[in-house]
Amino acid sequence: MSLKMWSLKKSVWVFHVNVGACNNCDIEVVNMLTPKYDVERFGIKLVGSPRHADALLVTGVGTHQAVIRLREVYRQTAKPCVVFLIGACACGTGIFKGGYHVAGPVDEIIREVDPDAIIAYVPGCPPKPEAMISGVVKVLSAL
Amino acid sequence: MLQEELKNRLSEVKDKLIGIEETTERRIYLLCEAENAHAVNKFLFEDLALRFVIATGIDSDDCFEILYHFSNDETGCVITIKAFIRDREKPSIESITPFLPGAEWIEREIHDLLGIDFENHPNLRRLILADDWPEGVYPLRKACPERSEGTKK
Numbered sequence: 028m029s030l031k032m033w034s035l036k037k038s039v040w041v042f043h044v045n046v047g048a049c050n051n052c053d054i055e056v057v058n059m060l061t062p063k064y065d066v067e068r069f070g071i072k073l074v075g076s077p078r079h080a081d082a083l084l085v086t087g088v089g090t091h092q093a094v095i096r097l098r099e100v101y102r103q104t105a106k107p108c109v110v111f112l113i114g115a116c117a118c119g120t121g122i123f124k125g126g127y128h129v130a131g132p133v134d135e136i137i138r139e140v141d142p143d144a145i146i147a148y149v150p151g152c153p154p155k156p157e158a159m160i161s162g163v164v165k166v167l168s169a170l
Numbered sequence: 171m172l173q174e175e176l177k178n179r180l181s182e183v184k185d186k187l188i189g190i191e192e193t194t195e196r197r198i199y200l201l202c203e204a205e206n207a208h209a210v211n212k213f214l215f216e217d218l219a220l221r222f223v224i225a226t227g228i229d230s231d232d233c234f235e236i237l238y239h240f241s242n243d244e245t246g247c248v249i250t251i252k253a254f255i256r257d258r259e260k261p262s263i264e265s266i267t268p269f270l271p272g273a274e275w276i277e278r279e280i281h282d283l284l285g286i287d288f289e290n291h292p293n294l295r296r297l298i299l300a301d302d303w304p305e306g307v308y309p310l311r312k313a314c315p316e317r318s319e320g321t322k323k
């Protein structure tokens with residue numbers, strides 16, 4: 028395991044990106060950080076800049092307006108970086124598939140920027156905090 | 171204001187309406203033509219002091235409808251003004267933002283999505299569509315091709 032990978036897995040700092048979610052997934056993301064689930068005890072912490080982040084938590088379908096920003100945010104994160112797609116929308120545009128403002132799915136947008144991106148899918152509408160934590164654990168043990 | 175008083179006061183604008191529908195105890199629809207909507211809104215907001223909740227825009231085949239929803243918080247009764255815009259080529263209606271600033275964004279949103287021109291709106295810029303969305307394409311109109319196919323780039 029490279030030094031970069033080893034350090035990535037130690038305490039994962041996350042940056043939360045909403046690219047057109049209905050806000051429900053975002054509430055669950057915040058819920059994951061509240062004392063009940065308290066993922067900070069695993070070193071998982073929300074940070075205010077993608078440059079400080081080891082992982083992106085992406086929610087939403089990827090609207091025309093937002094994907095331009097998403098590409099830029101992904102470019103700015105330190106690599107290696109794990110992209111967590113939270114919710115049915117982010118995993119494959121969900122109920123908004125074919126909508127007039129949908130440019131996603133988000134995984135394709137990320138792969139356009141970086142074909143080797145590490146992408147993890149956490150489906151659900153919205154996924155429970157338990158599902159997100161389980162997703163994080165699975166990814167970190169697979170790396 | 172209690173329900174009885176509300177109904178009495180509503181009859182003051184009767185000449186501007188084409189109908190009043192009471193679907194339930196707590197739901198009243200005031201139907202009117204687009205040119206009278208401004209006056210009826212003003213009456214509900216300023217004279218009856220009802221609370222403006224939100225507005226809705228609908229493309230209903232032969233006309234556009236703008237629904238202005240007001241709430242009488244004392245009784246929980248919702249009064250909706252249903253304004254019909256018959257001109258489908260250049261749909262327009264008088265803006266209520268000059269006396270009701272809370273309506274500014276919803277009018278901008280309806281303008282974005284349905285292409286309805288709100289006359290005398292102080293700031294009718296694009297609100298929710300993408301910056302590069304083509305001018306003159308209104309996604310919530312029934313005839314809009316982008317509506318179902320999506321616009322993949």
Ligand code: SF4
Pocket residue numbers: 047048049050051052086087113114115116117121151152153154
């Ligand atoms: S997956 Fe469901 S809850 Fe999450 S943004 Fe989409 S519609 Fe909202």
